[in-house]
Amino acid sequence: MEEKDQKFTNLDQIGEFGLIDILTKDFESNNKSTVLSIGDDAAVIDNSKEKTLISTDMLVEGVHFDLSYFPLKHLGYKAVISSISDIYAMNGICNQITVSIAVSNRFKLESINELYSGIKVACKNYKVDLIGGDTTSSKKGLIISVTALGISHKNGFVARSGAEDNDLIVVSGNLGGAYLGLQVLEREKQVFLVNPNSKPDLSKYKNLVQRQLRPEARIDIIEFLHDSNVKPTSMIDISDGLSSEIIHICKSSKKGCNIYEDKIPISNLTTQTCNEFNLESTTVALSGGEDYELLFTIKQEDLKEIEKNPDLSIIGHINSKKKMNLVTKTGKNIAIKSMGWKSF
């Protein structure tokens, strides 16, 4: 990140308003609900009669990301993904985001442009308008705050609190990949620190590294649910790990659950790499964060529809006992504890 080349532009040469102009000039608003975008005291959204969903996330350098292996373009993309994923987790459609950044003077215009190019790709891929933000300096490092705005699907938003007895617990995709991708990158960083001439070959771990550096949000699942006329009874996205999220659903819904270890979707690459790292794949799936998969509960009668989607797994069910159990492959009951990612 230390850029000494003459062609790089210091931010103080441009000023805040100049920087905003440069960063946002290629962003277009395409959603009809965006009435007024960047350039005024506030942005204006017209969601007609629909309710507005709002979620906000803050990412801090050295806490949430390490720029020694995190390309800024990917970081911009991921910052958007992690924020809009929260809107999808409400059974919502995300239409707008605001992005605020604080940057230290070690960052040049070209670096911040890279960050915004990733934000732009994410906005394009997910049909989201960038409508505002704030741009300032920091004493140290890069801080990104993304607020996502949207509306709920026609059949209403889904909170964490609606799970009922005997509802089935469903998860999209597979779990643990993003965490393992991080382990791979951290290992290569250590190798690099010892031998700066080392050329890491990450091709074997490509899918894991991609899950960490350039994750996607499951808008496809929200669309599938909508098209299938299935409204989950509760929903959350997996940002802190399966155990942490199922606890949120159970506590909010005042219920318990049984999760079956052998039903938790884990990719072959994750299992292989877990062996290599001497990690237990179930633990990684339960506690590894940043998968941005959706975890939700459905009424039993909706099972037939859910089974049509090969990317959805039924991993357990809700019970009334307020006990949260993992049923292991050997049939033992283990209490599920939150071991999710902690920022403090």
Added chain:
Amino acid sequence: MEEKDQKFTNLDQIGEFGLIDILTKDFESNNKSTVLSIGDDAAVIDNSKEKTLISTDMLVEGVHFDLSYFPLKHLGYKAVISSISDIYAMNGICNQITVSIAVSNRFKLESINELYSGIKVACKNYKVDLIGGDTTSSKKGLIISVTALGISHKNGFVARSGAEDNDLIVVSGNLGGAYLGLQVLEREKQVFLVNPNSKPDLSKYKNLVQRQLRPEARIDIIEFLHDSNVKPTSMIDISDGLSSEIIHICKSSKKGCNIYEDKIPISNLTTQTCNEFNLESTTVALSGGEDYELLFTIKQEDLKEIEKNPDLSIIGHINSKKKMNLVTKTGKNIAIKSMGWKSF
């Protein structure tokens, strides 16, 4: 800020979710548009058919505030004020905010509680609901990001871009006070650094220091305009200084202006303190930021209504020439340049 007393609680003892619970337990949602508040993936707002206004601000320790003289309770209050002021500047009503913070491990629970007690008082005073946010750690210092949400008054929102030829330029309150308050505090800090036993007497500067540490937002002006049936043609809040803001209005509206130096509202205390600091009061009013007063333009026919409010001053008018002039007390024309506060 270095707290070594045993009674202080480290944040890692509580964890992120524990901290959120503690910080938000006393916040109640009172606006009927708040459908779902803190505790889910996203908050839900029902603005019925009204358009939604959104603005976001980021405050960084060492850039926007100095905790050696900024009490955390006041900082929380000011963070809310600076954000909701942007909603008022759209002719809006602010109903909700989200607050995200990143804090280094030098901050204890008790400090963050102080910050949130100020946020709470601001929410109460301005009838705003805290509906979400994010809480994380930072590598250095405190970062606060506040997003404000609201709706426009029945007669519609007011952008920066609607000023027309011959519109009158109006400003609320008086200008330069917050900047001078900062100068007073910075001077006392230097005195303290030389002599830690010094006891500063700030009573003489109370109003200035208050403008800096515990500003208010001009919801009263928005209500007055509404009650008077006056809809400004353009509006902005003064966060970066009068010159910077009138340039924003003129550029957005593709107009010019004449501002009359002798009409700019400056308090006696500001003038006196400017003399003491060897500063030119007009320069301070033009370039000093953080006053959070409203600057707006009105049609000439609305003058009678505006004159009824003693806290509003007519300081000039819009012209078609795209030249922005300050007409000095001696009758000279000087081009207005942005000398507002720069964060880079």
